[in-house]
Amino acid sequence: AFHRRLAGAAIAGATAAARDALAQVRDAAAVLVPVVSALIKHGAHAEARVLIDEVPGLDDGVADLLLGKVLLAAGDAGGAVRHLAAAAAVARPLYQARQLLPQALRAAGQHAEARVALEQLAREALYPHGPLATLAEWSWLDGRRTDALAEMARAIDAAPLHRRGRLRTRRAEWLVAGGDRAAARSELVLAIDEDPGYSRS
Numbered sequence: 001a002f003h004r005r006l007a008g009a010a011i012a013g014a015t016a017a018a019r020d021a022l023a024q025v026r027d028a029a030a031v032l033v034p035v036v037s038a039l040i041k042h043g044a045h046a047e048a049r050v051l052i053d054e055v056p057g058l059d060d061g062v063a064d065l066l067l068g069k070v071l072l073a074a075g076d077a078g079g080a081v082r083h084l085a086a087a088a089a090v091a092r093p094l095y096q097a098r099q100l101l102p103q104a105l106r107a108a109g110q111h112a113e114a115r116v117a118l119e120q121l122a123r124e125a126l127y128p129h130g131p132l133a134t135l136a137e138w139s140w141l142d143g144r145r146t147d148a149l150a151e152m153a154r155a156i157d158a159a160p161l162h163r164r165g166r167l168r169t170r171r172a173e174w175l176v177a178g179g180d181r182a183a184a185r186s187e188l189v190l191a192i193d194e195d196p197g198y199s200r201s
Contacts (some may be wrong), residue, residue, distance in 0.1 A: 002035060011044050018051060028055045029062050036066045045074040061090040065097045072100060077107035102131075106138065114138070129159035133167055140174060149174055165191045165198025172201075 001017035018035045022028055032055055039048040048070045052063055068084035071077075081104045087097035098121055105114035115135065122131035132155035140148035152171040156164055168191035175184035191201035 003038065006038055006042055009042075011039075011042070011047055014039075015044075015047050015051060019054075022051075022055060029058055032058070032066065033062075036070065040070060040073045045070050061087040061093055061097060065094055065100075068097070068100060068104065072104050072107065077104050077109075080104040081108050081110070099131075102134075111138070111142070127159075127163075129155045129163060129167065132158055133170075137170075145174065145178060149178075161194045162197065163195070165195030165201045168194070169198070169201045 002014050002021065005011075005014040005017055018031065021031045021035075025031055032051065036048045036052065039045070039051075049067065052066050052070070055063075064083040064087035068080045068082075068087060071083060072080035081101070084097055084101040084104050087093060088101050098117075102114045102118040102121065105111075105117060115138065118131050118135055118138075122128040122135070125131055132151060136148045136151035136155055139145075139151055149171060152167060152174070156167045156171065159167055168187045172184040172187040172191070175181070175187060188201050191198065195201070
């Protein structure tokens, strides 16, 4: 009922259905987490915050994680940092809290702190190529092109073969931007060999 009403842009009806569902379950997070994610996608940030505030007794870090997600999506990076930092500081933080905190820090203009948080995440992540690729993207955005190329190479080395096509193609784009078309072509040849399913290469 929630998803049906949300698809029809009936936000009030959707949140009423969510409240009905929350009233029927012991594990409120099992309902609240997907509901908040769906509301964020529809831009219903205020409604998501109200629902989070209405649910008592969430596990440590869950409420702060959800509030941080909502605030980040709503453009309040400073507020998002506060909540995500709290969510990441609990005894057993959820991975998504640690994943979003660097994004919030960067959005709040705290670039150095964002890099430190993302580098820490890369050291502990099961799949470190994601955070490493993000570090490379940030370096490129900041005009540090040599660093970006080196960091993307590091991300490629850490990635499984079926994820390397996207990363090598991105690195090839940067090489072309720097005028090194031969190196870019070599990167794409490797991408096609390693990850033939990624057609952009």
